[in-house]
Amino acid sequence: MFDLSKEFKKFYDEEVVLPLTEKNKLREKKKLNLERLESGLKEYNEEHNTTYELVEVREQGSVAMSTVTQNDSNNYDIDVAIVFAVDNISGIGHREIKNIVVDALKRKCTNFKKEPEALKNCVRIEYNDGYHIDFAIYRKSTDEDGNEFYEHAGSTQWQERNPAAINDWFQQEINDKGNGLREVVRLSKMFCKSRSSWQMPGGLIQSVLCDEVYVHYDRIDERFYYTMCAIRDRLNSSIEVYNPADVSKSLLLKQKDRDEMVNWKNRLCDKIEKLAILFDEENCSKKKAKDAWNDFFQHDFWSTVNESAKCYSEIARVYYSNTEEFIQDMFPVDLQYSLELDCIIEADGFRPQRLIEFLRTYKWIPHNKKLSFSIRYTNAPIQYCDIYWKVRNVGAEAERRDCIRGQIRKTNLQQKRESADFFGHHFVECYLVRYGVVIAKGKIDVPIE
Secondary structure (H helix, E strand, O other): OOOOHHHHHHHHHHHHEOOHHHHHHHHHHHHHHHHHHHHHHHHHHHHHOOOOOOOEEEEEHHHHHOOOEOOOOOOOEEEEEEEEEOHHHOOOOHHHHHHHHHHHHHOOOOOOOEEEEEOOOOEEEEOOOOOEEEEEEEEEEEOOOOOEEEEEEOOOOEEEOOOOHHHHHHHHHHHHHOOHHHHHHHHHHHHHOOOOOOOOOOHHHHHHHHHHHOOOOOOHHHHHHHHHHHHHHHHHHOOOOEEOOEEEEEOOOOHHHHHHHHHHHHHHHHHHHOOHHHHOOOOOOHHHHHHHHHHHHOOHHHOOOOOOOEEEEOOOOEEEEOOOOOHHHOOOEOOOOOEEEEEEEEEOOEEEEEHHHHHHHOOOEOOOOEEEEEEEEEOOOHHHOEEEEEEEOOOHHHHHOOOOEEEEEEOOOOEEEEEOOOOEEEEEEEEEEEOOEEEEEEEEEEEEO
């Protein structure tokens, strides 16, 4: 199989994994809204002469499992289990407790995209910028031997379910099989969401099947490819998927769930077949291999559109690919707002330092430093904008390595991480696009020794 493991690792690190800053942002929103909920419950209790209170909070879902991925629509969510004691809500039905939680949140949550609302399996808070928090409600009881039992406020009734069971199962699988399993799950999720028109299974079902048929290889591209082939074969045999925490229960609860499984099978059959070029030793080139993966993921990272454009460097005396893109070729530019970028330099054993402060003492940034770029200030309505980044390597070394980069990529993230790999006077630009027009642009120079 044609080796694109380095590219896969770069794709995974830069385009798939959700940056820690975004993950922390989700958790800060979780913390803030838990405080709002508890404050709202206190106010509700005073008004209704009740004593409702949370006895336990647990993080759930892809954030807790560390399988959350980047999302162009910024539609990130965090799942939180909130637990009441059975005695504390004695006689309260599954619908009524949701309405009480909604009431408590409405007292403290204002200026949201929509008011907190009770859904079939949770209570949701939705932000204007696409983030949303789902509170799944549980009640807990303890028997005479001290064993704890949990029940979830589901769509039709209270149902026995342990809020920690899935997380504990997945962590044990990672302990047994290694972090390669988590990589495969994230890459699978990138494939399943690669086309907005596709109706595909959710992250839990993908995680269960990736774990069930996981194929270990040292190379990340081979790990992913052969696991996807194994999932295709498994789905051709059966689309049924069971809850790993309770194998007596199917995860396919509606016909829609089964339709999504069939869609997943059909998409994998089609796209895996088109990866056959990777095994053609005589005819496969790096460009053909990247084109094949581009068809699979439909992601700009794999595009080779500009790779055939070769330029000659008089200084480096080599031909290099002219991959640089220009924002004015993509959108009209009408700079109505300010945009300032910042950069933090990090290295093991050293205190993080701002680039502007570092350059007051040193002329160049040494190799192998970690660089974290972010939007320091803008007066633009950033919550309504798409965010694009451009990283351009400048100089003879970049041309010699055929790595000038310069592609413009939409991330909708306010931070971008890079590393100081080789000499040159590089730069990073960021653009805010609203309604198809660039309304703000920022640039920061990065001299590397």
